[in-house]
Amino acid sequence: MNESAARFVSDNGEDDSVLPFAVEPLDVRGRVARLGPSLDHILSQHRYPAPVARLLGEAVVLTVLLGSSLKIEGRFQLQTRSEGAVDMLVVDFDAPDRLRAFARYDAQRLEFAERGTELLGKGHLAFTIDQGNDMSRYQGVVALEGQGLEEAAHQYFRQSEQIPTFVRLAVAENITGGGAVWRAGGIMLQFLPSSPERQRQADLHPGDAPEGHETEPLAEDDAWSEAKILAGTIEDHELVDPTLSSERLLYRLFHERGVKVFAPQTVHDACRCSRDGIARMLRNFTPQERQDMIGDNGKIGVTCEFCSTFREFEPEELETPSPED
Incomplete structure (x- = not known):
């Protein structure tokens, strides 16, 4: 080697x-x-x-x-x-x-x-x-x-x-x-x-060849x-x-x-999720949609599908856009 x-x-x-x-x-x-x-x-x-x-x-x-x-x-x-x-x-x-x-x-x-x-x-x-x-x-x-x-x-x-x-x-x-x-x-x-x-490879079967038709095999390098x-x-x-x-x-x-x-x-x-990123995503929902997300504790909880990190947000903090939105 x-x-x-x-x-x-x-x-x-x-x-x-x-x-x-x-x-x-x-x-x-x-x-x-x-x-x-x-x-x-x-x-x-x-x-x-x-x-x-x-x-x-x-x-x-x-x-x-x-x-x-x-x-x-x-x-x-x-x-x-x-x-x-x-x-x-x-x-x-x-x-x-x-x-x-x-x-x-x-x-x-x-x-x-x-x-x-x-x-x-x-x-x-x-x-x-x-x-x-x-x-x-x-x-x-x-x-x-x-x-x-x-x-x-x-x-x-x-x-x-x-x-x-x-x-x-x-x-x-x-x-x-x-x-x-x-x-x-x-x-x-x-x-x-x-x-x-x-580098040639055998062509894919066309799917509409006549019955009984046989394709010539391509010799591999x-x-x-x-x-x-x-x-x-x-x-x-x-x-x-x-x-x-x-x-x-x-x-x-x-x-x-x-x-x-x-x-x-x-x-x-390494997951790319962040609290700020999820907050920006939540702000894209309508106020009524966010209201429907509020749990029994009065907060909105989100779990990242990739890393399973759970984050909670106060509904009020999502009403004002951040400077990056």
Whole structure:
């Protein structure tokens, strides 16, 4: 493994980090994400049932893999809306390093949905990039029809980006004396040869071809086939093992071809909610709507969906606009 020159592979694992890498002989670039305390804090704030926590963990690590590629400050969001027991997932990644997430689910339906595909059901998965007021937003949407988040990500890259991409996600729950500790890991590879012709993928089925018509299969580039075969040997435990560094994992996969790693990027959980921000939001409601929000104690209470922070407001303080409104 090398950076500017060959060196020993580091065995020091780094949680809450993303390690970019390149396998130049195969024209492949990618990232490995390893999440520990940040993910555990996000999930423990809500005490999600294990199936929901595992699904949200997959969504978080997928968001980190994609959002950490933003070259400028901006926001990357993953959101699902579906008919499943988990009807909504939202993960925000504020470049370069801030992360927050939440899930909404039906507890009764959850009892009958054991697998991730059943949890999601039919609906859609949306990726949104917001680079600020002066830049237009970009959104890519993928239909959810029973596939998991890994396959939905593959489908997104085939349809929207048209870049050969491999994604693998893993989430694990370690039971300790103090309760559950959640970890997640993921790897993403992309085939980026200098010749665009080598990047071609098989066209999507047109859906209106005559009965009996067979589409000629498109031969996959040998380099990309090799990269996918090597990456496909990854076991879930390797992606979540705190004693296995990302560098050591990449060396296991690509040492025969040579792999170059770049400076790691750290990430951490951080909600952007604030008392002032919520007050501004509440002032956008009509006086009657705010009146209907008043609780038995005579105050308006608001809980942040992301971080579960509860804040209370006196109705009178919301009647006068703040200088920032």
